[in-house]
Amino acid sequence: MNEILEKTVLTPVTKKIVVNAPYVARKAQPGQFIILRVRENGERIPLTIADYDREKGTITLVFQEVGLTTRLLGRLEVNDSILDLVGPLGVPAELPEKGTVVAVGGGVGVAPILPKCKEMHKRGVKVISIIGARSKDLLILEEEMSACSDELHICTDDGSRGFHGFVSDKLKELIENGVQMDEVIAVGPIPMMRATCEVTRPYKIKTWVSMNPIMVDGTGMCGACRVTVGGETKFCCVDGPMFDGHLIDWQEAWRRVNMYRDEEKVANERCPNCGGVR
Amino acid sequence: MPIKERTEMPVQDPKERIKNFSQVALGYTEEMALNEASRCLQCKNPTCMTGCPVAVKIPEFIKLLKEKKYQEAIDKIKETNNLPAICGRVCPQEHQCEAKCVLARRGQPVAIGRLERFVADWEHSHGKSEVRKAEPNGHRVAVVGSGPAGLTCAADLARLGYQVTIFESLHAPGGVLIYGIPEFRLPKDVVRREVEYVKSLGVKIETSVVIGRTLTIDDLFHDGYEAVFVGSGAGLPMFMHIPGENLNGVYSANEFLTRINLMKAYEFPEFDTPIKRGKRVAVVGAGNVAMDAVRCALRLGAEKAMILYRRGREEMPARAEEVLNAEEEGVEFHFLTNPVRILGDDKGWVTGVECIKMQLGEPDKSGRRRPIPIPGSEFVIEADTVIMALGTSPNPILAQTTEGLKAHPWGGLIADEKTGRTTRPRVWAGGDAVTGSATVILAMGAGKQAAKDIHEYISSGAQGW
């Protein structure tokens, strides 16, 4: 189990792997995630199930090498196995049956938004997608997103491709141009999701975000993944990861994901040969 | 005949032990064990046994020990207790077997737990411990959770010839024994040894499977299991719901202990999982979990490690020996002290806990005197780490995903006390999942009872439940 069957390098820091995980594939739904460990003394980290094939018993993971564990994962090749992998975890996303949805994906956040767009597209929802990255080399899954979107907008922070600016700026433009939308789904780094929510807030457009706090067990046992939603503490791994973005305490979320900054640096520097970004 | 003094157990020096995670209590030597065993009066009516939830044949094993028949002694214990090396170390003996020993009246009961540990450890270093695998009887049973309840139920059924598979959501089996109770109190090698023993009986353990998510109980029946035992524990941490609880540096005891024990964060960066090493650590609560957390904090280098407890010394629910150990190690106890707010700096890190003084009023339902806040008595305790050890409740995931499986409003699964039968046909449950957080030995007892009832049910060819 957990063998890597396919591996694609999407950008210098983003990889896509297809993993043999028949149990997970059998139950997976859009919005859910897995937790994995790469080596015996390794950390448990969550990754979204970017796609699944129930017949073949496989799941797809897309990850960005940001630190030790994701770099170690990036070093695994086809036929290697992931030490442990558990899931599917979290509540499946509640996706609409009709209407128009704008899907906003930033950076590696495009991966988690893909299965949601696929499902909505299948249901006949009009999907307008906005995907972005810092520059054109870092854009991922453009073709896959295009296949399940009625409209696809591409943005880069440096203007090397498509719209010059943030995905949230593009969204603002669409809204100001009178594009009608029933909901927005935003997935990506916290600053990007936060900015997106600030764009939709004055228009009272329902905006779903997928939170990415630090997790340990992923089953409700530790509370590491606490997020404040509408003044109430939620455990992201069992109550989420999707929440109403207008109710999130973003400042708290931001400082909680940065809680181990110093330690992450130590771990990363100790492992200079782990591949990926340095 | 004058009664001899209880034989003390050698321990690591407190000054040394707070610098390491190695075992605190070092165990009896053979001489000490024989000396202690000689104190047992071999009562005709051994009241000690009535205090043990699984009725270990205490005088019989002690007699064998006295005769240096160590293998026979351990076999005698194992007739009713699968996990003696663990129980000998963590049972609250002062409320159980030892409380009921006739010598307890003079305050010097036979050290039953230590003797139990001695023979269990003896077996490990000398014993051949041959395993007789039972003839398979062709029946399959699934067990959810690999804590003491699940391990015991699985082992008992395997001995009767059942083909048993345990499904465990974490990547390592053992439940609280592996993720909660620290190395210095219960070495993980001891737990692994017991898990290996259960496996040697033919039990299969599938880790990284969350029942209710990866597979449901219905899937298990569909896959051909005839009965399911749920021993999923009580893993959900409680918080106080006071301001500041989500500041950086506030942990649930479960998270703190899981990082340390399961993920070995105390060996960071050799191990990849980090933990914050606080200098002034306040732990809220006074049960076993709180003692473990505060003593771990000391070992991570805390200069001040404090227990904040809203009741008094007498009301502390932790095992007496561990309270003593904590005191020796320099833990500060703040009684009649209840947090009302956690304070932080402008970067969102904990700086202290605002507390209120309590006084004890009339006894409540639990028979303990109810703590009442004294108005205007607020004060601040400085701290950079706060750990909430307020108790845990069962995970609702199984009741939510299994039709017909009912739980009490507080989360505990509804199950028959004697048999472990739940509200869903062919599903049994026991241990913390049913009682809320209790003890290792009670969880084992529940696993045993359920195994017995599952066997009666299946072997009688019973239908319709």
Ligand SMILES: Cc1cc2nc3c(=O)[nH]c(=O)nc-3n(C[C@H](O)[C@H](O)[C@H](O)COP(=O)(O)OP(=O)(O)OC[C@H]3O[C@@H](n4cnc5c(N)ncnc54)[C@H](O)[C@@H]3O)c2cc1C
């Ligand atoms: C539900 C969920 C789904 C996610 N899906 C994806 C995905 O599909 N693709 C992807 O690239 N990333 C995803 N992430 C983020 C991913 O988990 C982190 O990038 C990863 O844990 C980083 O680990 P590291 O050791 O490589 O980096 P580190 O150097 O340890 O950390 C880098 C950053 O990652 C975050 N992080 C660190 N440890 C953890 C942890 N145990 N749990 C969660 N976050 C942590 C912190 O914000 C940290 O600042 C998801 C996170 C969550 C919570």
Ligand SMILES: Cc1cc2nc3c(=O)[nH]c(=O)nc-3n(C[C@H](O)[C@H](O)[C@H](O)COP(=O)(O)OP(=O)(O)OC[C@H]3O[C@@H](n4cnc5c(N)ncnc54)[C@H](O)[C@@H]3O)c2cc1C
């Ligand atoms: C820190 C700490 C210290 C303690 N100290 C003592 C002590 O000194 N003496 C004592 O007697 N007792 C002590 N206890 C209590 C004792 O450990 C528990 O009462 C006992 O472990 C309960 O056993 P259990 O088998 O019911 O559950 P657990 O030990 O909790 O095991 C349950 C297992 O089920 C798994 N699980 C949960 N849900 C699922 C699912 N859906 N699918 C698959 N697997 C699942 C969990 O991951 C876990 O491994 C302590 C508890 C803690 C937390």
Ligand code: SF4
């Ligand atoms: S199992 Fe626990 S209660 Fe029973 S005899 Fe052993 S130590 Fe005492």
Ligand code: SF4
């Ligand atoms: S009650 Fe005490 S003295 Fe009597 S048999 Fe039991 S352990 Fe021995």
Ligand code: FES
């Ligand atoms: S990750 Fe532990 S409770 Fe969510």
